[in-house]
Amino acid sequence: MTTPAARAVGATKIYGEGDTAVTALDDVTVEFAPGQFTAIMGPSGSGKSTLMHCLAALDDLTAGSVFLGDTELTGMGDRQLTELRRDKIGFIFQSFNLIPTLTARENITLPAAIAGRKTDAEWFDQVVEILGIGDRLSHRPSEMSGGQQQRVAAARALASRPEIIFGDEPSGNLDSKSGAELLGFMRQAVDVFGQTIIMVTHDATSASYADRIVFLADGRIVDEMFDPTAEKVLDRIKTLEA
Amino acid sequence: MVRAAIRGIWEHKLRTLLLVLSIVAGVSFVAGSLIFTDTIGGSFDALFEGAFEGIDIRINPDVEQGFTNLQPAFDANVLTIVESTPGVVDTWPGVGGLVNLSIDGEVQSIQGPPNFALSWEGDPTLTLAEGRGPQGPTEVAIDTTARERYDLAIGDTIGLAATGAISDYTVVGVLEGFGAGPALFTFDLATGTKVLGLDGLYTTIDVTVEDPTLLQEVLDDLTSRLPDGVLAVDAQAAAEEQAAQLKQALGFIQTVLLVFAGISVVVGVFVVYNAFRTVLGQRTRELALFRVLGATKQQLVTSVIVEALVIGLISGVAGLIGGILLATAARAAFSLFGGSGLADGGLVLAPGTFVTAFGVGMAVTLVSALLPAARASQVSPMAALATIDKPPRRLTKQLVVGSVLGVPGIVLVALTGLDRVNLLTGGIGALAILIATYVFGAIIGRPFVRTIARFLGNTPVRKIATDNAARSPRRTGATAGALMFGVAFVVAVSVIVVITQKTATAVLEDAVSAELTIQSAGADPTAGVSPEIASIVGELDFVAATQSSRFAQGSINGESTFFGSFEPETVEQTYFFDEVQGDWSDLIGETVAVQRAQADEFGLAPGDPVTIDLGTGPEQWTVAVVWDYSSSVDDTQGFYLPTSTLADRFPQGNVVSIGVKLTGGTDPDQAKATIAELIRTDYPFANVTTQDELLADIQGQLLGLLAFVFVLLAMSIFIALLGIVLILLLSVFERTRELGLLRAIGSTRVQIRAMIRWEAVFVSILGALMGVVVGTFIGWGLSGSIFGAGFSFVIPWTWIGLGLIASIVAGVLAAILPARRAANLNILEAIAYE
Known part of the structure; x- marks a missing residue:
């Protein structure tokens, strides 16, 4: 079996102390295969965002460990985590993805600029073309629609060829047409470029673009599903809530 | 990232402009002082190059x-x-x-x-x-x-x-x-x-x-x-020495100017620091996003520093231009007051001035940006995802820092007030108190604003303004603190000047019994008047006595001093004394009368021998009288010789002043008119003044001094006000959504403007009151060292009242721009923000 792109082993995250302690993750062990599009689903407070933050080197665990490929993140210093994020991880958030003072092109090449690297021009053109934002490159975020902004964010995530891209409700703020377009592009990135993507969502339709869905409730993995459709997902959610 | 930082400077033009202005004001002051004094110094050099030429x-x-x-x-x-x-x-x-x-x-x-x-x-x-x-x-x-x-x-x-x-x-x-x-x-x-x-x-x-x-x-x-x-003396050496003496005087002027320039630079640092802190606080999510995308802490710090350096560079250039303008204005003012012809050539722009202007500009921004930058770099990447505000941080640090600085500061200034330690120690204590108060501003800001609001009565608009001012106590405290600095200096100086005035007038009111004084009307009062006037005036039937005074310089027991003089025959009629040891009639020939304080200092009593040198070699004289005025009088000149002796020694000299004691019931104004008419033709340069006129004259001079200091401090207060404008603008920007919401649910533009205005007024009153309290205390303390323990303390209520009113007006003025911004927000855009 090939090395998973990311995995969590006995991951536990507790916020606060004593009486006010909240267990967000409760001994979660899970693996994510490379070249796969995985959705993490669950109701609010299920720990799905926490799981993603810990996998993405944004937050640390109370107990357990997290691996990105062969690299263990647990115990890494800030500098190493920072470089890891810079070189191996891409992000697409629900909102506030872009630096307002920079143009679309500058936002896309920002991670490379931070790392002091040159952007691969051919790859950049390819990504921009697939996402259909070639005519928006000199615009500021404030001059673009929400869908366009999210596509720029996706382009930024892809541009540095990360080992893995994390999405946090990337289509959450978009109308259904723009959302469908964005998720279509993400699907394409997995199929065409073999990109690994892990996305948190609570929307069944969004989740149906994934290859695999992991269901979380109360900080634990309660179920999973392969090759989902929107109907199958909705049915499963109903069963889980029952 | 650096590009984002620079783009940010350009995008927020108004914010940048205000930041630059806050720095430029101080830099201009520094550069202007240097250019002005260099220019005058340059003409001194030219001046003395030709002096004494041709003689040896x-x-x-x-x-x-x-x-x-x-x-x-x-x-x-x-x-x-x-x-x-x-x-x-x-x-x-x-x-x-x-x-x-x-x-x-x-x-x-x-x-x-x-x-x-x-x-x-x-x-x-x-x-x-x-x-x-x-x-x-x-x-x-x-x-x-x-x-x-x-x-x-x-x-x-x-x-x-x-x-x-x-x-x-x-x-x-x-x-x-x-x-x-x-x-x-x-x-x-x-x-x-x-x-x-x-x-x-x-x-x-x-x-x-x-x-x-x-x-x-x-x-x-x-x-x-x-x-x-x-x-x-060697003529060439004498010329050089004269130039050196003038340059030394010039150096003193330069130091005074630079001290005040320094104050405005420090106020600038506080304003810019506060602004950077606030701006970076508002950009938390943006900075966190950089961190998410893999920027290191070091890179965040660098981007902030680059931003600061660019602003510092702009300020350096603008400050240099501002300095040239200021120096030109100062030169114009200088010519107006008799320095015409001097510094008429080009302004002297020494390389050092360039270096200093840029250096100060850069240093101010760097120092101001360093701490906020370090804090900003600590932002967690998670903050990019967070949408909720962080809970307010406790002010423990402020309490500790404030107390650690404030308590020793208060002790030092108190000791200075009791004249136990010297002025420098008092100054250090004063500085500690100022910084402590600045830090404490964050703690007392909230309760203070709440109290004022309760006092004024809570309208909905004022309620929101109060909450806004109290919402970010550190920001409010820092904004008010910058103003506090300027106000504290103004108040401390006015306390000292008012006490000086009281001391100076006390001599006239409590020590001098003569109703009229005859002095030179010329530009230099030490030119004096003819001694013959005394005998002419003495003939008049409404004149009871005259008292002619001369001056001499020399030394007593090796200490150089100025000597005054008494005429023993009429001294008791023309002065009030509390204590007289010895007999006035003994003050004749080679004798000296010594004031109590100086007698104690030199250990002198009537009959003691003293060595006096009037520039003609040391001689053995005798103490005739030890005397004291009433306790309210603090006369620094303690040694008086017989007027007749000075007249014999320096026959060509004039008398410096003639006191005239009138007979009972004579109207001083009437007497003045008669005497003036009598001596007008023969002694046109003698001027007769009444006591009231002399008092008014002294007050006028001190008022002039006070006005001069106020002009020098105006820059610091201006910078502090820019700080209020800046912070209010940033707050308005930060609260765009809130303001949009308030407008959406029916607040009028007038109400929004009033809200911002109240917030500004709260901040400026807070700053002014802190300044008044601290300034009064510091003024009292430093006076102890200047006037000696047990001086009579006066609180300059008029100045304080005027200062508070001015602060409220300034607050209203500072709010104009931010209030207009807030009131003119487009409601829909404000709510749809982000």
């Missing part, structure tokens, strides 16, 4: 320059000695002294440099610019300074006299002047001697020597031959 040695009395009128003269014996000294070729004996000027019958009484009469018979120290030299009893040659200052021309007739009746002289020539300082009026030697009343006496002898390489030998020879009290 100058002979003059051995007295420190000071009261020009007191310069003793020497007789023809000295001239004979000099002429007979081997190696001496030419000698030019001369006279010089203060003179009064009258043009078209008007006595010229100006504030500023004095008029100086000089004999000139073509010696090389002066050069003719126009016309010819003065010859005979009715001719005068003026210098270019006099020509410009009084708008004179060759052929004009002017009136001149040292003390007595005016004589008319025709201007026949113009000499190259020094451009600043005294205006010169030159006569031939015989006429000059007559004008100055120095029959058979000289004040200088200029000498050339046969062989300049033997100059030192001739000097040594002269020194051994000349009597005590007459000096022979």
Whole structure:
């Protein structure tokens, strides 16, 4: 079996102390295969965002460990985590993805600029073309629609060829047409470029673009599903809530 | 990232402009002070390059320059000695002294440099610019300074006299002047001697020597031959020394200017620091996003520093331009007050000024940005995802820092107030208190604003304004703190000046019993008036007594001092004394009367011998009287000689003032008019004043000093107000959504504007009150060291009241721009923000 792109082993995250302690993750062990599009689903407070933050080197665990490929993140210093994020991880958030003072092109090449690297021009053109934002490159975020902004964010995530891209409700703020377009592009990135993507969502339709869905409730993995459709997902959610 | 930082500077033009202004104001002040003093210093160099040219040695009395009128003269014996000294070729004996000027019958009484009469018979120290030299009893040659200052021309007739009746002289020539300082009026030697009343006496002898390489030998020879009290000096060295003395005075001016410039720079640092802190706080999510995308902490710090450096660079350039403008204005003001001709050339822009302007600009922004940048770099990447505000942080750190600095500061200033430690220690304590108060602003800001609001009554608008001001206590405290600095300095200075005023007027009110004083009406009051006036006035039937005072300088038991003088016959009629040891009638011949404080200091009692040197060698004198005024009077001049003795010693000198005691029931104003009329023709330069007029005069002078200090401090207060504008603008920007919501649910533009205005007023009152309390305390403390323990403390309520009103007005003004911004927000855009 090939090395998973990311995995969590006995991951536990507790916020606060004593009486006010909240267990967000409760001994979660899970693996994510490379070249796969995985959705993490669950109701609010299920720990799905926490799981993603810990996998993405944004937050640390109370107990357990997290691996990105062969690299263990647990115990890494800030500098190493920072470089890891810079070189191996891409992000697409629900909102506030872009630096307002920079143009679309500058936002896309920002991670490379931070790392002091040159952007691969051919790859950049390819990504921009697939996402259909070639005519928006000199615009500021404030001059673009929400869908366009999210596509720029996706382009930024892809541009540095990360080992893995994390999405946090990337289509959450978009109308259904723009959302469908964005998720279509993400699907394409997995199929065409073999990109690994892990996305948190609570929307069944969004989740149906994934290859695999992991269901979380109360900080634990309660179920999973392969090759989902929107109907199958909705049915499963109903069963889980029952 | 650096690009994002620079783009941010450009995007927020208004914010950048205000930031730059806050720095530029201080930088301009620094640069302006340097340019101004360099420019004047440059003209001093040019000035003294030509001074004493063509002569080798100058002979003059051995007295420190000071009261020009007191310069003793020497007789023809000295001239004979000099002429007979081997190696001496030419000698030019001369006279010089203060003179009064009258043009078209008007006595010229100006504030500023004095008029100086000089004999000139073509010696090389002066050069003719126009016309010819003065010859005979009715001719005068003026210098270019006099020509410009009084708008004179060759052929004009002017009136001149040292003390007595005016004589008319025709201007026949113009000499190259020094451009600043005294205006010169030159006569031939015989006429000059007559004008100055120095029959058979000289004040200088200029000498050339046969062989300049033997100059030192001739000097040594002269020194051994000349009597005590007459000096022979190397003319070149004297010129250099005079230049050095003026430069030293200039250095003092520069220091004073730079201290005030420094205050405004410090206020600038606080304003910019606060602004950077606030801006970076608002950009938390953006910075966190950088961190998510893999920027290191170091990179975040660098981007903030680059932003600061760019702003610092812009400020350096603008500050230099501002400095040139300020220096030009200062020079104009300087010419207006008698420095015309000086610094008329180009402004001197020393390389050091460039370096300093840029250095200060950069340093201010860097220092201000460093701490906020370090804090910003600690932002967690998670903050990019968070949408909720962080809970307010506790103010423990403020409490600790404030107490650690504040308590010792208060102790030090209190000790200074009791005159237990020196002024410098008090200054350090004052600084500690200021910083502690700045830090404490964050703690007392919230309860203070709440209290004021309760006092004013809570309207909905005021309620929101109160909450806004109290919402970010650190920000409010820091904004008010910057204002506190300026106000504290103003208040401390006014406390000291008001106490000075009280001390100065106490001498007149509680020590002087004479109702009228006769002094010189000329530019320099130490020029004095003719001693004959006293006997004329004494004849009048409504005059009970007169008291003529003279001045001398010298030393007592080795300590150099100024001497005043008493006429023992009338001293008890014209002064109030609390204590007199010894008998006034003993104050005669070689005796001295000593004030209690100085007697204690020197350990003197009536009958004790003292060594007195009046510039003519040490002599053994006797203490005749030890006396004291009432306790409210603090006279720094403690040694008085008999007036008659000084008159014998310096027959050419005038009396500095004549006190006139009137008989009971005489109206001082009436008496003044009668005396003025009586002496007008013969003594046109004598001026009769009543006590009230003298009091008003002193008050006017101190008011002028106060105004000068206020002008110098205005820059700091201006910067602090910019700080309020800046922070309010940032707050409005931060609360865009809230303001949109308020508008959406029906708040009018007027209400929104009022809200911002109230917030500004709260902040400015907080700053002003902190400044008043701290400033009053510091003023009290420093006064202890200046006036000695047990001085009578006065709180300048008028100034404080005016200051508070001004602060409220300033707050309202500072709110104009932010309030307009807030009121003109587009509601839909505000709510749809992000």
